[in-house]
Amino acid sequence: MEEYSGPREACGVFGVFAPGAEAARLTFFGLYALQHRGQESAGIATSDGRSLFLHRRMGLVSSAFTEEDLRRLPGHIAIGHTRYSTTGSSVPINAGPFLVGAGEQVLAVSHNGNLVNGDQLRAELLAEGIALESTTDTEALAWAIVRAPGRNWVERIRAAMEKMVGAYSLAILTREALIAVRDPLGIRPLCLGRLDGGWVVASETCALATIGAEFVREIEPGEIVVIDEAGLHAYPDPTAGPEQAMCVFEFIYFARPDSAIMGQRLHVVRQRMGAELWREYPADADLVVPLPDSAVPAAIGYALASGIPYAEALIKNRYIGRTFIQPDQRLREQGVRLKFNALPEVLEGKRVVLVDDTIVRGTTSRPIVELLRQNGAREVHMRVHSPPIRWPCYLGVDMATREELIAAHLSVEEIGRAIGADSIGYLSLEGLFRAIGLPRERFCAACLTGHYPVPVPPERLLRRRAMPLEDHPTSEKETATVAVVAARQC
Numbered sequence: 001m002e003e004y005s006g007p008r009e010a011c012g013v014f015g016v017f018a019p020g021a022e023a024a025r026l027t028f029f030g031l032y033a034l035q036h037r038g039q040e041s042a043g044i045a046t047s048d049g050r051s052l053f054l055h056r057r058m059g060l061v062s063s064a065f066t067e068e069d070l071r072r073l074p075g076h077i078a079i080g081h082t083r084y085s086t087t088g089s090s091v092p093i094n095a096g097p098f099l100v101g102a103g104e105q106v107l108a109v110s111h112n113g114n115l116v117n118g119d120q121l122r123a124e125l126l127a128e129g130i131a132l133e134s135t136t137d138t139e140a141l142a143w144a145i146v147r148a149p150g151r152n153w154v155e156r157i158r159a160a161m162e163k164m165v166g167a168y169s170l171a172i173l174t175r176e177a178l179i180a181v182r183d184p185l186g187i188r189p190l191c192l193g194r195l196d197g198g199w200v201v202a203s204e205t206c207a208l209a210t211i212g213a214e215f216v217r218e219i220e221p222g223e224i225v226v227i228d229e230a231g232l233h234a235y236p237d238p239t240a241g242p243e244q245a246m247c248v249f250e251f252i253y254f255a256r257p258d259s260a261i262m263g264q265r266l267h268v269v270r271q272r273m274g275a276e277l278w279r280e281y282p283a284d285a286d287l288v289v290p291l292p293d294s295a296v297p298a299a300i301g302y303a304l305a306s307g308i309p310y311a312e313a314l315i316k317n318r319y320i321g322r323t324f325i326q327p328d329q330r331l332r333e334q335g336v337r338l339k340f341n342a343l344p345e346v347l348e349g350k351r352v353v354l355v356d357d358t359i360v361r362g363t364t365s366r367p368i369v370e371l372l373r374q375n376g377a378r379e380v381h382m383r384v385h386s387p388p389i390r391w392p393c394y395l396g397v398d399m400a401t402r403e404e405l406i407a408a409h410l411s412v413e414e415i416g417r418a419i420g421a422d423s424i425g426y427l428s429l430e431g432l433f434r435a436i437g438l439p440r441e442r443f444c445a446a447c448l449t450g451h452y453p454v455p456v457p458p459e460r461l462l463r464r465r466a467m468p469l470e471d472h473p474t475s476e477k478e479t480a481t482v483a484v485v486a487a488r489q490c
Helices: 023-033 067-071 118-127 137-147 153-161 205-210 249-254 266-280 296-306 329-338 365-374 412-419 429-436 458-462
Strands: 012-017 041-047 051-058 077-083 098-102 105-115 166-173 178-182 191-195 198-202 214-218 224-228 231-235 287-290 314-316 340-342 351-356 379-384 423-426 480-486
Touching: 012 023, 012 105, 012 166, 012 178, 023 041, 023 067, 023 077, 023 198, 023 205, 041 105, 041 166, 051 105, 077 105, 077 166, 077 178, 098 137, 105 118, 105 137, 118 137, 137 153, 137 166, 153 178, 153 224, 178 198, 191 205, 198 205, 205 214, 249 266, 266 296, 266 429, 287 296, 296 351, 314 365, 329 340, 329 365, 340 365, 351 365, 365 379, 365 412, 412 423
Parallel strands: 287 351, 351 379, 379 423
Antiparallel strands: 012 077, 012 198, 041 051, 041 077, 051 480, 098 105, 105 166, 166 178, 178 224, 191 198, 191 214, 224 231, 314 340
């Protein structure tokens, strides 16, 4: 089956310090809220103040844990991770969180992002005799923290940050503390919440709401926040400048529409993107139809601004992409019909504006346009509420390679012809930032402009995939991992 070819989400991280509560259970539900950020594996690590406990498994959060699994994760401190692989292949040994170290110098790490110098960091650790088990940059950065100089974890983390280039929002677990860390440019989101005398950190505010936590603020770029029995201690980046580079695709696509980032509710922002899209590319049409689910807010905005009625004419099967079972050849040839059904009663004889968030490879857009026509649409006008994606991402998102990006090789008009649309329009970069309502200088838009906020090593630019090629074999006993690490008996 050819999967929907939109950008794949970054990972989701979650952490809780909750005296008197079952931290693992809270983390389980927090990860549930972040499932959209990664569906390959899920894991939770906990601490009871003396030992660390870990469970991780391939698959969705709902299938990765049982009641018995949660009972084997005691403690009032926990971190969790739900993964989509950008560095390191999708195998059990690469599932997070990662537990590394020995004796008192042991910690677990959940990571959202990607280090552009991860290969260099791994090579240095291997040269020092560290036996890395996975192919991920997360394990390497965890070991970099453990081995960094310093009298405490804050000093070690700060020293390790000097070596780490790229995007990283981290939830770190030690025996006694929950630690949140964000890279100096704030490329990936990370927020802080309050819960019944405890504290929560999460990739998105929607995860706070799910467990009843109150949003307090975002972790600042370059900031380290330590939460322990003595309370919350914040350590701002002493070298912080005005530069920031929040990933603009968190606003366009990745984060849930009910989340808020940088003070903006994303559902509202995406509606404004749709309204801007109408102003830039109006259409004579009878219906505005979203490609579900991510384009729904923008389609609503387009419909409200234009006065064209909004209609749901594509129904998404939300479970097709949640299986590792491959369809047979007949079903594979059906392509997007496994993912979407159309409603001919809605489409018959209508001129349709089809709103989508992105066109990456173009391999899904043409079958969708054809599906609308086959079910009665007289015209199909494609409207995209982001600018064309012309460059890959090296900072935690799978945007495909430059060779695979349709907008890197075709003009907008040529893309329209390639997908069979009657007309096509992309939101401009200026329109995008008008809709967001924040200065363009605070964002990374490298996939749209080719201007990366950090230096990308030449070997990364040349590599077809920004991940190591070697895979670890999958065995039955690797499908789940449960570990207990005593503080002085690692």
